[in-house]
Amino acid sequence: MVEWLARLGRAGLSFFQRLGRGHLFLLQILAGLPGLLLRPRLVIQQLYSIGVLSLLIIVVSGLFVGMVLGLQGYNTLVDFGAAQSLGVVVALSLVRELGPVVAALLYGGRAGSALAAEIGLMKATEQLSGMEMMAVDPIDRVIAPRFLAGAIAMPLLAAIFSAVGVWGGYFVGVGLLGVDEGAFWSQMQAHVDLYDDVLNGVIKSTVFGFVATWIAVFEGYDAVPTSEGVSRATTRTVVHTALAVLGLDFVLTALMFGNH
Amino acid sequence: MRQTKTVEIMVGVFVVAGMAALFMLAMKVSNISTLNDNNGYEVTAYFENVGGLKVRSPVTASGVNVGRVADIRYDDKLFEALVTLKLDRNYHLPVDSSASIFTSGLLGEQYVGLEPGGATDDLKNGDRIKITQSALILEQIIGRVLFSKAAEGNTK
Numbered sequence: 001m002v003e004w005l006a007r008l009g010r011a012g013l014s015f016f017q018r019l020g021r022g023h024l025f026l027l028q029i030l031a032g033l034p035g036l037l038l039r040p041r042l043v044i045q046q047l048y049s050i051g052v053l054s055l056l057i058i059v060v061s062g063l064f065v066g067m068v069l070g071l072q073g074y075n076t077l078v079d080f081g082a083a084q085s086l087g088v089v090v091a092l093s094l095v096r097e098l099g100p101v102v103a104a105l106l107y108g109g110r111a112g113s114a115l116a117a118e119i120g121l122m123k124a125t126e127q128l129s130g131m132e133m134m135a136v137d138p139i140d141r142v143i144a145p146r147f148l149a150g151a152i153a154m155p156l157l158a159a160i161f162s163a164v165g166v167w168g169g170y171f172v173g174v175g176l177l178g179v180d181e182g183a184f185w186s187q188m189q190a191h192v193d194l195y196d197d198v199l200n201g202v203i204k205s206t207v208f209g210f211v212a213t214w215i216a217v218f219e220g221y222d223a224v225p226t227s228e229g230v231s232r233a234t235t236r237t238v239v240h241t242a243l244a245v246l247g248l249d250f251v252l253t254a255l256m257f258g259n260h
Numbered sequence: 261m262r263q264t265k266t267v268e269i270m271v272g273v274f275v276v277a278g279m280a281a282l283f284m285l286a287m288k289v290s291n292i293s294t295l296n297d298n299n300g301y302e303v304t305a306y307f308e309n310v311g312g313l314k315v316r317s318p319v320t321a322s323g324v325n326v327g328r329v330a331d332i333r334y335d336d337k338l339f340e341a342l343v344t345l346k347l348d349r350n351y352h353l354p355v356d357s358s359a360s361i362f363t364s365g366l367l368g369e370q371y372v373g374l375e376p377g378g379a380t381d382d383l384k385n386g387d388r389i390k391i392t393q394s395a396l397i398l399e400q401i402i403g404r405v406l407f408s409k410a411a412e413g414n415t416k
Contacts, residue, residue, distance in 0.1 A: 041264070048267045052274045091289045156278025163281035166289055185288070190318070190325075194290040202282065 022218045025139075029217070032137070032144035042145035043152075050111045050146070051153030055160070057110055058103060062161035065098055066090060066168025073169075074177050086179050087188035090169030095192060095201045096257070099162030101249050104208035107154055108241030112216035115146055116237040119220025120230035128221075143217050150216070154209020155202055162201065200256045207248060212241045300349050301385035302330060305359045305372075306340045311395025312370045313361055319345050321374040326351045329372060345372060347383070354379040358391035370395060 036043055073089040119142065122128050128138040166188075173179040192198065216237045223233035307313075310332060319327035327347035335342045347353070356377030363370050374389075383389070 044268055044271050045264075047271045047274065051278075052270045055274060055277070095285060095289065153274075156275065156281070159278050159281040159285060163284045166285075188289055192290045193316075194286055198282075198285050198290045201285075 018222070021222060022214075025218050025221065026214055028139050029144050029147050029214075032140040033148060035140050036144055036148055039145075042141070043149050046145045046149035047153055050115070050149050051156065054107060054110045054153070054157055057106055058157045058161050059164050061102065061106055062094075062099075062164035063168040065102060065161075066094060066165030066170075067172045069093060069098075069165070070169035070172030070177070074173060074179070083177075083179050084183035085187055085191075086169070086173045087184040088191040090173070091166050091188045091192050092197060094162045094165040094169075095197050097249070097253070099165065100158045100201055100204040100208055101245060103158040103161040103205060104154065104212055104245040105242055107150075107157060107209070108212045108216070108245065109238055111150065111153070112212050112237050112241050113234045115150070115213070115216040116220035116223070117230055117234045119143070119146070119217060120223035120225075120233045123221065123223060124225040124227065124230055126225075143221060147213050147217055150213030151206070151209045154212065155205040158205030158208075159202065196256075200252075203256075204249065204252050207252065208245050211244050211248060215240050215244060300327060300346050301383075302344055302346050303383050303385075303387045303389055305343050305345065305389040305392050306335065306338060307343055307359075307361060307392050308340055308394040309397060310341045310343060310370075311361055311363075311397055313343065313372070313395065314369075317369065317371050319347065319372045319374060321351065321353065321376065326353075326374065343372070345389075352382040355381045355383050355387060356391070357383065357389060358393070359389045360393035361395035363396070 069090045070086060073086050074083055077083045077085055077089065119128075122138075122142065128142065131138045131141060170184060174181045174184050219233040219237040219240070220230075223229045313329060313332060315329055315332055317329045318325050319329060327345055329343060330346040331342075331344035333342050334340075343359075345359070353374060354377045356379040358375050358377065360373050360375070361370055362373045377391075
């Protein structure tokens with residue numbers, strides 16, 4: 001019994017220690033961000049590997065999600081004679097929810113896991129301690145550029161996802177199913193609000209990008225420096241990112257759209 | 261060196277694509293192009309019942325969107341709903357225009373329809389539309405139909 005209590009306490013303590021380490025780590029990263037103004041090339045390099053290389057999966061997923069939304073929405077709406085509202089359905093679901101959330105989940109799987117594995121492996125092969133020996137702060141040099149690049153890339157990826165998705169819905173709805181083109185766009189414009197919908201979607205994706213990148217770099221930096229530890233860190237990154245994104249999405253949705 | 265150049269170009273393309281997507285969402289998907297909030301004049305109208313009218317509902321004349329509902333409040337002196345309409349500055353309507361609350365489609369949302377009168381003066385900021393017609397409340401109509409049916413039954 002006592003042994004069991006002790007184990008529970010140990011688990012709780014280590015959980016809160018990790019939480020505290022994560023937040024201190026975030027403070028260190030934020031302190032390292034101004035220094036990046038002197039070395040923008042580091043951020044651009046990371047924007048390439050985080051943003052540009054994620055483009056393919058984002059564009060393809062966005063297109064197919066939009067096309068499926070077009071098909072499913074049409075099948076439901078046509079029963080009510082409201083097939084012309086298809087544009088509204090597609091655009092609202094993409095801009096408000098699916099764009100930020102699915103893009104963040106894909107981002108966590110594509111870029112977050114790569115970040116965690118890269119940083120974890122740097123730690124395991126003692127590159128990070130090597131930098132410290134040379135009086136180069138690994139947080140300023142390695143972590144902060146990745147963090148900033150992730151936080152910049154994620155809203156852009158989500159916007160691309162939504163835009164491509166709307167076009168996907170357009171191809172299926174107007175091209176395949178014969179919804180009137182004018183009604184598709186005008187209904188969409190009448191019902192999607194720039195501030196309430198588009199801007200809130202951008203805020204969501206910014207928050208997701210911040211959190212997903214934070215989780216990825218922290219898991220990598222905090223990994224046990226063995227091959228098993230790196231593999232665990234990668235898995236945890238994907239799982240925690242998905243959980244954090246979905247949980248935060250509920251909170252943000254309740255804050256943004258709850259009082260209507 | 262060539263390597264970094266390509267990387268920089270790719271990142272540039274990525275950022276431009278992201279911005280273009282945001283721009284497309286703002287311009288083509290959302291309602292930014294229809295109306296600008298600080299560009300127009302406000303008129304008020306009293307309605308007995310506004311039904312399901314909401315702030316930001318459209319205001320139309322001959323079916324064309326000419327403004328939005330800016331505010332709805334209850335006047336506890338006149339016991340009527342005071343609706344503030346924000347109309348686009350480009351549209352001028354006679355001062356004796358009438359306002360009615362319509363429903364678009366059977367289950368659609370409600371909107372304010374304006375019908376121009378014959379006066380030569382135009383509505384100005386702060387004017388009040390005097391002739392109004394309230395929203396049709398489905399339950400009241402059903403109630404009336406039932407009542408008249410019952411009355412028919414009694415006379416036989």
